[in-house]
Amino acid sequence: MSLKPASARWFELLTDRDSLGDVLGSLAATGLVELQAKSAVDRPAALPDYRELLTEFADLARRYRAYWPEPRIDPAVPPPESIAGARDALGELRSWAAAADPCLARLQSAITQRAALAEFSGLLELPSSGAPVLELAHAGDLVESRLYALGEPLPPLPPGLLTIEFPGPNGSYLAALGTPEDCAAVDHELELRRGRRLQLPAGLDMQLDRARAQLAERVAQQDAAIAKERAALDELASRYRLPARLAGFAFLNWLVAHVPRLPATEHFAWVTGWTADLDGTKLEAALSRAGLPHLLHFPEAPPAFEAPVLLVNPAWLRPFELFVRLLGTPRAGEADPTAVLAVLAPLLFGFMFGDVVQGAVLLAAGALLWRRVPALRLLVPGGISAIAFGFAFGSVAARDDVIRPLWVQPLAAPLVILTTTVIFGAVVLLGGMMLDALEHFWRGQGRDWLWHRGGLVAAYLGFVGCLYSPRSLLLSAAGLTWALVGPVVSTGSGAQFTKALGESIETLLQLGINTISFARVGAFALAHAGLSAAIVGVAVATGSRLGYAIVLVLGNVLILILEGLVVAIQTTRLVLFEFFIRFLRADGRPLRPLPPPPGTPLSS
Numbered sequence: 001m002s003l004k005p006a007s008a009r010w011f012e013l014l015t016d017r018d019s020l021g022d023v024l025g026s027l028a029a030t031g032l033v034e035l036q037a038k039s040a041v042d043r044p045a046a047l048p049d050y051r052e053l054l055t056e057f058a059d060l061a062r063r064y065r066a067y068w069p070e071p072r073i074d075p076a077v078p079p080p081e082s083i084a085g086a087r088d089a090l091g092e093l094r095s096w097a098a099a100a101d102p103c104l105a106r107l108q109s110a111i112t113q114r115a116a117l118a119e120f121s122g123l124l125e126l127p128s129s130g131a132p133v134l135e136l137a138h139a140g141d142l143v144e145s146r147l148y149a150l151g152e153p154l155p156p157l158p159p160g161l162l163t164i165e166f167p168g169p170n171g172s173y174l175a176a177l178g179t180p181e182d183c184a185a186v187d188h189e190l191e192l193r194r195g196r197r198l199q200l201p202a203g204l205d206m207q208l209d210r211a212r213a214q215l216a217e218r219v220a221q222q223d224a225a226i227a228k229e230r231a232a233l234d235e236l237a238s239r240y241r242l243p244a245r246l247a248g249f250a251f252l253n254w255l256v257a258h259v260p261r262l263p264a265t266e267h268f269a270w271v272t273g274w275t276a277d278l279d280g281t282k283l284e285a286a287l288s289r290a291g292l293p294h295l296l297h298f299p300e301a302p303p304a305f306e307a308p309v310l311l312v313n314p315a316w317l318r319p320f321e322l323f324v325r326l327l328g329t330p331r332a333g334e335a336d337p338t339a340v341l342a343v344l345a346p347l348l349f350g351f352m353f354g355d356v357v358q359g360a361v362l363l364a365a366g367a368l369l370w371r372r373v374p375a376l377r378l379l380v381p382g383g384i385s386a387i388a389f390g391f392a393f394g395s396v397a398a399r400d401d402v403i404r405p406l407w408v409q410p411l412a413a414p415l416v417i418l419t420t421t422v423i424f425g426a427v428v429l430l431g432g433m434m435l436d437a438l439e440h441f442w443r444g445q446g447r448d449w450l451w452h453r454g455g456l457v458a459a460y461l462g463f464v465g466c467l468y469s470p471r472s473l474l475l476s477a478a479g480l481t482w483a484l485v486g487p488v489v490s491t492g493s494g495a496q497f498t499k500a501l502g503e504s505i506e507t508l509l510q511l512g513i514n515t516i517s518f519a520r521v522g523a524f525a526l527a528h529a530g531l532s533a534a535i536v537g538v539a540v541a542t543g544s545r546l547g548y549a550i551v552l553v554l555g556n557v558l559i560l561i562l563e564g565l566v567v568a569i570q571t572t573r574l575v576l577f578e579f580f581i582r583f584l585r586a587d588g589r590p591l592r593p594l595p596p597p598p599g600t601p602l603s604s
Contacts, residue, residue: 033277158186308592313338
């Protein structure tokens with residue numbers, strides 16, 4: 001654990017060209033590597049340009065993706081690692097497509113016919129439409145019959161056309177009987193209005209029950225035809241090793257999308273970039289475990305490259321990195337405040353949400369959802385802090401008469417609560433200014449900080465000390481003098497006095513506003529206590545034990561949902577806009593790990 005973030009380490013790896021794809025896959029699976037080409041490729045590229053072949057593969061995918069099996073790596077079918085290999089694999093896919101096209105045509109026809117039969121069967125089950133719809137199929141030769149699924153409202157229909165509109169399983173339907181000319185006109189008109197004509201099954205018995213049985217038999221026949229064609233497609237997929245071919249092209253897509261142009265010779269390739277494996281043991285272990293030939297070393301990074309910044313914290317602190325990442329990534333020379341936030345954020349949350357039972361509920365929720373929703377891991381320290389402040393305030397499930405407070409009851413001492421939070425805010429702001437000083441010393445600018453900012457810290461301490469003794473104003477006066485004279489002495493320019501005066505007034509005003517802003521922590525603690533008292537009052541007013549229990553439970557649920565969200569927002573706001581602005585710009589470059597190839601899990 002360190003306040004100073006680490007820089008990613010530059011690595012260079014030499015491997016033979018035949019193993020390059022496997023090496024890249026193993027590196028990506030660690031989740032610890034970002035590739036960056038060391039220089040412009042003035043030698044042959046390690047990876048061929050697959051783009052033209054992948055474009056043709058994408059065309060095939062658009063036509064056949066719905067009928068392809070899931071890609072699956074097969075050790076017996078290595079991924080294509082050359083233009084010739086990719087071309088051969090694409091040829092196999094074309095051969096599969098030629099063999100599958102007749103099966104797909106029969107499959108699509110069977111699916112369409114089955115859907116039409118099933119829809120017609122559904123209409124026969126409706127008492128209002130069963131007999132009239134069946135009669136349409138026996139209209140005779142002198143007139144024509146139609147059955148439509150309607151889209152938009154009906155247009156004016158030919159006056160000689162007999163129609164019945166009725167509801168069905170998929171919306172409204174229209175049965176029509178008329179001359180061929182009238183029916184043709186309706187076909188055209190309803191097509192324009194997004195209507196759909198249903199094919200009437202031929203050869204149905206006029207008796208309704210027998211017609212239903214015939215339709216059920218025809219649906220079963222189409223089900224059998226669909227199963228037959230799907231089995232034929234499965235056999236073709238196995239014969240052409242389709243899952244492995246698709247996995248190979250998924251791997252090629254990954255290479256083209258994520259791997260830069262790496263230099264190579266006839267037999268060897270270089271892989272360069274950044275890693276979060278600062279001692280190199282995890283990368284070495286992953287490559288050795290896969291049995292891949294490699295030579296890995298960690299020289300100095302090229303001076304033209306900016307190293308990514310890493311937040312190096314133990315597992316129990318990582319949930320608090322969420323606050324830092326909301327702003328960005330600390331740049332080199334900035335502090336990583338994660339360890340400070342592990343104390344600050346729970347204190348702020350617990351003070352505003354102090355209740356033993358409610359804190360225990362938050363703690364339990366965080367523990368249960370620890371893996372499912374990582375952000376809710378913050379509920380564990382937040383719940384523990386809420387429990388602690390619940391004992392301090394004497395609040396248990398919104399009641400203040402169950403235990404004696406270890407400190408004060410908020411509603412009984414509001415000035416104590418507000419004053420405490422303002423003092424706490426001053427400590428937080430001073431901590432931010434000390435981190436700013438630490439960053440200056442890391443960069444070798446400690447003397448500059450003392451001359452230009454040290455006086456403002458002393459002046460601010462004096463103003464805060466006025467809460468206890470007016471004599472602290474002497475420290476403020478000395479600090480302000482220091483802040484005004486320091487820049488003049490350090491630069492030897494009297495013009496710095498005016499600039500220092502303006503900056504000092506602005507900074508001290510900001511510090512004053514930021515300090516008072518922490519009074520909202522006390523205000524929310526008072527609001528929480530007031531809402532709890534109101535809920536208990538309503539519960540007592542019910543006049544019964546059952547009513548009391550129901551109101552108390554529902555009131556606590558309301559507090560957990562409503563105030564829990566508000567307090568979380570306020571904690572985040574105070575951290576981001578009151579604490580971070582004192583020292584953190586967060587414009588560093590984070591490590592962007594190479595994602596693993598499709599179907600490859602991240603290494604643990």
